[in-house]
Amino acid sequence: MRISVIGCGYLGAVHAASMAKLGHDVVGIDVDPKKIDELSVGHAPFFEPGLPDLLQSSLDSGRLKFSTSMADAAGSAVHFICVGTPQRKGEYAADLRYVDAAFAGLAPHLSSGEVVVGKSTVPVGTASRLADEYMETAPEAILAWNPEFLREGHAVKDTLHPDRFVYGVPGGAAGERAAQALDEVYAASLSEGTPRLVMDYATAELVKTAANSFLATKISFINAMAELCEAAGADVTALADAIGLDDRIGRKFLHAGIGFGGGCLPKDIRAFMARAGELGADQALTFLREVDAINMRRRSRTVELTRELCDGSLIGKRITVLGAAFKPNSDDVRDSPALSIAAQLQLQGAEVTVTDPEAIENARRRFPELHFEADLATALTDAEAVLLLTEWQQYVNLNPKESARLVRTTHILDGRNALVATDWRAAGWSYRGMGRA
Ligand SMILES: NC(=O)c1ccc[n+]([C@@H]2O[C@H](COP(=O)([O-])OP(=O)(O)OC[C@H]3O[C@@H](n4cnc5c(N)ncnc54)[C@H](O)[C@@H]3O)[C@@H](O)[C@H]2O)c1
Numbered sequence: 001m002r003i004s005v006i007g008c009g010y011l012g013a014v015h016a017a018s019m020a021k022l023g024h025d026v027v028g029i030d031v032d033p034k035k036i037d038e039l040s041v042g043h044a045p046f047f048e049p050g051l052p053d054l055l056q057s058s059l060d061s062g063r064l065k066f067s068t069s070m071a072d073a074a075g076s077a078v079h080f081i082c083v084g085t086p087q088r089k090g091e092y093a094a095d096l097r098y099v100d101a102a103f104a105g106l107a108p109h110l111s112s113g114e115v116v117v118g119k120s121t122v123p124v125g126t127a128s129r130l131a132d133e134y135m136e137t138a139p140e141a142i143l144a145w146n147p148e149f150l151r152e153g154h155a156v157k158d159t160l161h162p163d164r165f166v167y168g169v170p171g172g173a174a175g176e177r178a179a180q181a182l183d184e185v186y187a188a189s190l191s192e193g194t195p196r197l198v199m200d201y202a203t204a205e206l207v208k209t210a211a212n213s214f215l216a217t218k219i220s221f222i223n224a225m226a227e228l229c230e231a232a233g234a235d236v237t238a239l240a241d242a243i244g245l246d247d248r249i250g251r252k253f254l255h256a257g258i259g260f261g262g263g264c265l266p267k268d269i270r271a272f273m274a275r276a277g278e279l280g281a282d283q284a285l286t287f288l289r290e291v292d293a294i295n296m297r298r299r300s301r302t303v304e305l306t307r308e309l310c311d312g313s314l315i316g317k318r319i320t321v322l323g324a325a326f327k328p329n330s331d332d333v334r335d336s337p338a339l340s341i342a343a344q345l346q347l348q349g350a351e352v353t354v355t356d357p358e359a360i361e362n363a364r365r366r367f368p369e370l371h372f373e374a375d376l377a378t379a380l381t382d383a384e385a386v387l388l389l390t391e392w393q394q395y396v397n398l399n400p401k402e403s404a405r406l407v408r409t410t411h412i413l414d415g416r417n418a419l420v421a422t423d424w425r426a427a428g429w430s431y432r433g434m435g436r437a
């Protein structure tokens with residue numbers, strides 16, 4: 001099947017390479033010529049485990065190519081729209097200008113029977129608006145919305161073996177044709193028994209934002225419990241283990257710490273609230289304000305805990321931050337809690353050094369005022385406090401005795417509750433976790 005993938009960022013590049021792996025002939029299209037040049041020679045423009053091999057094998061198969069020209073999408077049976085939907089500057093709402101530009105650019109190249117499939121995360125109501133505004137030029141083409149649930153750091157596996165497929169389609173024969181086309185695209189995964197749910201546009205759009213809101217709520221719930229544990233002298237990790245054993249609750253997404261970040265959860269819950277307001281249903285989502293507020297409080301709480309670790313003053317203190325990415329196994333620094341905390345500490349007078357195995361380049365672009373050091377041992381040397389803010393495996397595996405020899409003062413704040421506290425204390429460190437006595 002001929003497929004085009006429009007927008008080759010964290011979602012689209014993985015999607016394009018994965019669709020070629022499934023046996024389709026794929027063209028990935030992006031407006032960024034640098035990205036397209038890199039992808040065309042098999043260089044992944046961002047860090048994602050498994051992507052370089054997948055990209056290379058798909059290019060070698062001759063089934064994957066990249067282009068900056070929308071005209072190269074012409075003739076594809078299915079066109080996936082994977083462009084960004086960031087938060088609008090100074091507002092909660094999603095910025096849909098890239099989605100609109102992608103539809104406007106694609107529409108003149110559409111032919112009868114082709115299916116345009118939105119994968120970007122959009123506010124409910126967007127698909128029917130786009131169908132009205134852009135699909136009229138190609139009346140026989142059909143629009144479907146097939147939201148994406150991949151996690152960065154697991155994107156390849158999540159794309160090839162997702163938990164479920166959601167198809168938002170129009171009513172009648174057109175909807176059936178769109179679902180058939182998507183079944184053909186995903187035949188290999190469907191044959192593994194992956195559930196496939198067909199519904200209307202609005203429900204499909206809502207499934208995506210509801211799923212991310214639920215995940216964000218779960219994280220903020222456990223972080224609220226962390227606040228309580230701190231006040232009551234209890235331990236949030238023991239609490240999460242105990243409540244997580246109830247199947248109805250589950251242990252996943254109950255890791256308390258510095259809170260959630262990234263290019264999805266924060267902006268998606270805000271866009272969801274904004275859209276609810278436009279629909280006159282803002283009361284339904286007022287709890288998400290609290291979810292957001294709890295999350296942002298974790299960042300200021302981390303700054304306060306660091307001040308406590310540093311005997312009450314941050315001025316001139318040498319602080320080493322382990323991790324810049326918003327999560328491990330990613331170089332994505334969009335709304336990274338680690339960087340936001342590092343920047344706050346520096347503003348309050350600390351001398352901050354940030355290290356990360358993959359994200360330094362991206363981090364430096366966003367926070368040029370911070371000092372970055374790629375070498376872990378050098379970053380730790382002479383530190384007066386160490387903060388683990390992104391739980392990369394190499395940081396979790398750090399040897400507390402060897403690390404103690406590098407630093408000036410053995411103070412560690414475990415912002416992700418990822419270290420074995422007893423090991424660090426046994427090696428002479430004063431260890432502080434999040435929500436732990
Ligand atoms: N990153 C994820 O893990 C993930 C997972 C699920 C859903 N999503 C959603 O997918 C969408 C894309 O997210 P992302 O993280 O890949 O963003 P991204 O910023 O990494 O990628 C977007 C890409 O679209 C390109 N682009 C912009 N306008 C274009 C146009 N008119 N034509 C062609 N290309 C264009 C940009 O140059 C960029 O490369 C968002 O709606 C996001 O919420 C992302």
Ligand SMILES: O=c1ccn([C@@H]2O[C@H](COP(=O)(O)OP(=O)(O)O[C@H]3O[C@H](CO)[C@@H](O)[C@H](O)[C@H]3O)[C@@H](O)[C@H]2O)c(=O)[nH]1
Nearest residue numbers: 148149150151152219253254255259260261262264326327
């Ligand atoms: O118990 C937890 C779990 C996660 N996090 C943090 O939450 C953020 C988001 O993590 P995760 O959801 O794993 O990463 P994303 O790659 O942003 O994936 C989310 O956002 C994507 C884009 O919409 C969706 O496709 C995914 O299903 C959804 O999990 C990160 O900062 C994590 O450190 C916690 O603090 N505690």
